[in-house]
Amino acid sequence: MTLILNGLPPLHWALAGLGIAGVTLALLLIGSRRLGISTGFEDVCSLVLPAPYFRRPAVVSGRPWRLPLLCGLVLGGFLSAVLGGGWKPTWALGMFDTAIGLGPGGKLAWMFVAGLFIGFGTRLAGGCTSGHGIFGLANLERPSLITTLTFMAAGIVTTQVVYRVLFPLAGL
Amino acid sequence: MTAVYVVLGTIFGFILSRSGAADYDFIQGMFLFTNLQLYGIMGVAVLVGAPGIWLIKQRGRTLAGRKIDIELKPLHRGNISGGVLFGIGWSLAGMCPGPILVNIGEGKIYALAALAGALAGAGVFGTIYQRLQKPFALPALKVGTGEG
Numbered sequence: 001m002t003l004i005l006n007g008l009p010p011l012h013w014a015l016a017g018l019g020i021a022g023v024t025l026a027l028l029l030i031g032s033r034r035l036g037i038s039t040g041f042e043d044v045c046s047l048v049l050p051a052p053y054f055r056r057p058a059v060v061s062g063r064p065w066r067l068p069l070l071c072g073l074v075l076g077g078f079l080s081a082v083l084g085g086g087w088k089p090t091w092a093l094g095m096f097d098t099a100i101g102l103g104p105g106g107k108l109a110w111m112f113v114a115g116l117f118i119g120f121g122t123r124l125a126g127g128c129t130s131g132h133g134i135f136g137l138a139n140l141e142r143p144s145l146i147t148t149l150t151f152m153a154a155g156i157v158t159t160q161v162v163y164r165v166l167f168p169l170a171g172l
Numbered sequence: 173m174t175a176v177y178v179v180l181g182t183i184f185g186f187i188l189s190r191s192g193a194a195d196y197d198f199i200q201g202m203f204l205f206t207n208l209q210l211y212g213i214m215g216v217a218v219l220v221g222a223p224g225i226w227l228i229k230q231r232g233r234t235l236a237g238r239k240i241d242i243e244l245k246p247l248h249r250g251n252i253s254g255g256v257l258f259g260i261g262w263s264l265a266g267m268c269p270g271p272i273l274v275n276i277g278e279g280k281i282y283a284l285a286a287l288a289g290a291l292a293g294a295g296v297f298g299t300i301y302q303r304l305q306k307p308f309a310l311p312a313l314k315v316g317t318g319e320g
Contacts, residue, residue, distance in 0.1 A: 001207055003195050005278050010198070013209050016191030017216025023184045024217070025224040030176060032234050034242045037269040039319050041294035053298035058243075058316055068174045072181015073270055077277025079182065080189035089279045094197035096266070108285040110264065115272070115289020117261025122269060122290075123297040124308065125254025126245050126318025129268040133214060136245055138221030143247040143318065147255045154259020159203030162263065 004094045006085035024134055033065055034139075036131030038122035040070045099167040125151070185274045194274040196266030203263055245318035249308045254317070 002009055010016075027033040043063045046054035053059075081087040091104055102110060122128040125147045127136060132151075136144020192198030192209045201207025232240055262268050265286045267275055272290060275283035297304070304310055310317055 001192075001197065001201065001209075003190070003192060004197060004280075005189065005195070008190065010192045010195075010209060011187070011190045013191070013212030014216050016187050016193070017213045018220060019187040019191075020184065020213065020217040021220035021224060023180055023187070024221050025228060026180055028225060028228050028240065028242070030180075030235055031173065032238055032240045032242065034319065036319055037273075038294075041269065041290055042298060044291055045295045045298055049295055049298065051299045051301070052313060053301040053316070056314060056316060058314075058319055062319065065173065065177045068177035069181035069184075070273055072178040072183075073185035073188070073273035074277040075178070076182040076185020076187075077189045077194065077274035078279075079277075080186050080274075081278045084190070087279050089281055091281055093266075093280075093282065094195070095200060096196060104281070107282040111282045111285035112289040112292075114261045114265035114267075115286040115291075116293040117257050117289075118265060118267075118269060118272070118286070119261075119290035119293025119295075120297045121254045121257030121259070121261055121293070123254070123294050123317060124250040124304070125252075125258055126248070126250060126316070128258060128270075129214075129262070130270055131319070132245070134217050134221060135225075137218045139225050139242075139244075140222070141245050143245045143251050146247070147251040150252050150255030151259035151262065154256045155199075155263040156203045156205075156259075158260045158263035159200050163200065163204060 004092050005081060008084050020134060021138075024138070027069075031065060034131065035135040036066075036127055037070070037073070038119075038128040038131060040066045041119055042123065043067055043070075095163075099163065100170060121151075184270065185277060188271050188274045189278060194267065194271030194278070199262070199266040243319055246311045246315060248310050248317065250304075250310055250317050253308060 024035045046059045132144040132147040188194045202210040272286045
């Protein structure tokens with residue numbers, strides 16, 4: 001199986017896992033920071049929204065390190081494309097295109113709704129794949145085990161329903 | 173220090189991009205059990221991260237000598253209800269929060285809509301936090317649901 005990005009072959013899973021562990025440990029050893037990306041959404045919200053939730057010290061004090069980290073993620077994706085066959089804007093969405101073939105407008109609507117679930121859900125759960133699934137599990141935190149098992153199960157059920165029921169029905 | 177965090181984010185983003193963690197097909201393959209790449213990645217990251225975190229906490233200091241001080245995530249009902257909502261979103265988008273940003277960098281246009289949705293979702297959550305506190309047994313406003 002190859003990546004949607006320029007049909008590149010993926011890194012070996014063990015190497016990728018080691019690299020992610022390395023970044024996690026570097027954040028802790030250099031900055032006493034726990035890896036976590038979804039709180040970054042709150043940091044961005046806190047730049048414009050006045051609600052008391054976004055004025056919390058935990059959010060405001062995290063901005064000087066988390067916002068640069070988030071910018072780095074965008075840059076990392078960009079470099080990956082540039083160094084791996086070239087960067088160009090694309091709508092390609094792999095097996096989604098094969099199964100349902102929505103146009104640009106449909107994809108934007110689909111992704112916006114999915115994003116709402118991601119933004120609201122991760123903040124209600126107190127973290128995402130990185131904060132709960134990587135750091136929280138590695139730090140043996142019980143809330144992270146509960147949350148990770150829950151979002152993995154919900155993802156499995158959703159994809160099974162979408163690809164084994166919903167899309168086949170839509171294609172009839 | 174800002175540059176250090178940009179560099180670490182860039183390395184993290186590059187790995188997510190090239191490993192399949194930011195790839196719609198690999199995410200669906202994980203949830204369909206047709207491709208186990210991402211289980212391997214998460215497993216190695218956790219198994220290597222766990223002793224590493226333990227050792228750094230034993231040391232107790234950052235490289236610059238500052239005290240290591242991280243907040244543990246609180247346990248509350250939002251762990252499960254939020255986990256369900258996030259799992260649905262992860263499956264639909266084929267991206268979790270980090271990979272949304274990585275995909276934007278790669279040039280995948282639809283990822284911008286996922287980011288807009290995620291920011292709107294987080295914005296609504298924070299705005300109505302006090303109303304969610306009781307039904308979801310969420311921690312005090314000062315604590316929040318958990319950083320990360």
